[in-house]
Amino acid sequence: MSNVVVLDNGGGLIKAGFGGDRDPVAVVPNCLGRPSSSKKWLAADQLLAADFEIAAVSIRRPFDRGYLINPDLQKEIWDRVIGSLLRTDPSTSSLLLVEPLFNPPAIQRATDELVFEDLGFQSLFVADAPSLVHLYEASRWTADGLAAMAQCSLVVDCGFSFTHTAPVVQNFTLNYGVRRLDLGGKALTNYLKELVSYRSINLMDETLIIDDAKEKLCFVSLDVPKDLHLARKPGRDNPFRCTYVLPDGITNTRGFVKDIDEARRFLYLPDGSSTTPGVQAVDSQEDAGPAGDRKRVDMNKSEFDLTNERFLVPEMIFCPADLGMNQAGLAECIIKAVHACHPYLHPVLFESIILTGGSTLFPRFAERLERELRPLVRDDYRVKITCQKDPIKGVWRGGSLLASSPDFESMCVTKSEYEELGSARCRRRFFH
Amino acid sequence: MEPEVVSSEMLLSPVFSFKKVQMGDKYPKGQARGRHWKHLKQILQAENFQAYTNGRPNYLNIEAPPSAYPSKKFCDITGFEAPYVDPRTTLRYANPEIFKRIRMLPNEYVQRYLSLRNAAVVLR
Secondary structure, three states: OOOEEEEEEOOOEEEEEEOOOOOOOEEEEOOEEEEOOOOOOEEHHHHHOOOOOOOOEEEEOOEEOOEEOOHHHHHHHHHHHHHHHHOOOHHHOEEEEEEOOOOOHHHHHHHHHHHHHHHOOOEEEEEEHHHHHHHHHHOOOOOOOHHHHHOEEEEEEEOOOOEEEEEEEOOEEOHHHOEEEOOOHHHHHHHHHHHHHHHOOOOOOOHHHHHHHHHHHOOOOOOHHHHHHHHOOOHHHOOOOEEEEOOOOOOOOOOEEOOHHHHOHHHHOOOOOOOOOOOOOOOOOOOOHHHHHHHOOOHHHOEEEEOOHHHHOOHHHHOHHHHOOOOOOHHHHHHHHHHOOOHHHHHHHHHOEEEEOHHHHOOOHHHHHHHHHHHHOOOOOOOOEEEOOOOOOHHHHHHHHHHOOOOHHHHOEEHHHHHHHOHHHHHHHHOO | OOHHHHHOOOOOOOOOOOOOOOHHHHOOOOOOOOOOOOOHHHHHHHHOHHHOOOOOOOOOOOEOOOOOOOOOOEOOOOOOEOOEEOOOOOOEEOOHHHHHHHHOOOHHHHHHHHHHOOOOOOOO
């Protein structure tokens, strides 16, 4: 009985596991990293080890702008994932691979070669991320909602390399309706690197450290002018200022936020949002004594401060024009994607918007998106945004669901068919 | 493949009729795998999407179009709101103290601040 390996090949993280499981076995970075002190290139999960030196790491990725251009590098990473983490033999398994939308044929050929000839899988099925997300969410809806009856939704996938807004109808992605924003986790990390390097310490080489700082400290603000005004206040009145301490290799190998509770203080501001039920406003004037020392940046310890960068960085997704990129923001992208479809579909699509992808994990992302989207949509259409419970693993879970369906085997392309017909003919089975 | 050949682990790649360059010829014995991978821009140029005029969606035409709304202006030095622009350097600033600093910057730094916003003057 052959088992199915479900592999979500992303630009940032690889999610790999067996079909039918609830969770992927491995969620590891899709890159090779080499710390400056050693000559050996470490793959995927070795980068997450506790004793890994995180400063000045050079990273090589097989992906470039979201597409797989370096199959050799990818083969090394897959060897590590499939060999040591999944511990399975490819020649007895089928592969369900998740590829990005609009993969150029040259890359499709290279990937097929990698799967069938280098690794030797028995059969292959290629899926795209939005339809898998739709499949997973549809299996969790109740049967009486409008969206469940219409079987379509708009999937917003904010990944590492770019963001796609894709309408999905009956598990089938509408190609002509997809719109792409060239902004993702990678662009946000690069922007934060530039800001910190210009304003405090030069950290242009420290991708992993800034990634960590971005994930812990950045959030989406609901009202940018008001928050900017608050961020200018000195000292304790400023609820946003936070310090991040860099690793020094001796006492701490990973960076950390100086005071994690201070970092969360912005959640308790009385700004009328209903995300934090039953909270009182924090008294900011009373305990100024010991807190005063905490606020001073210690120059001996190599740390840096973040105030308005915390919310200006995710702001880039909603408004790239502020930063010189000539593309529309996420809300407009959604509108354009929906308007590219048939008018009868518009109300249904607006009612079931699904957010997925790692870059949607910023706090208050969904609220801000709803606030931006509501004025742009007709009054009699309802706007409902659903966040996936686990955006990073969401696509993988859809793949696992698909792999465990009874007629999955008949949908795949087997190795013998590939050898007879070739890559182009086989790919035509997959519709994209 | 005969079972003896397979079990002796000499992997002779088969010859496929649909391929122009066979695997065996791509990496002849003794030569390491090529390091020259095409970057995405080169692949896209080779695809030549402009030649397809049938309106089908492809990588280039699904890109989000420019925004229809005016953009907000942020200060180049501090990141706060910037209602003012320095006429000499076109840097945006938020208050007069920052303006004093801007006037003291050397030209190289000015261009680097502008390049954060994709507004630097690029001489070709």
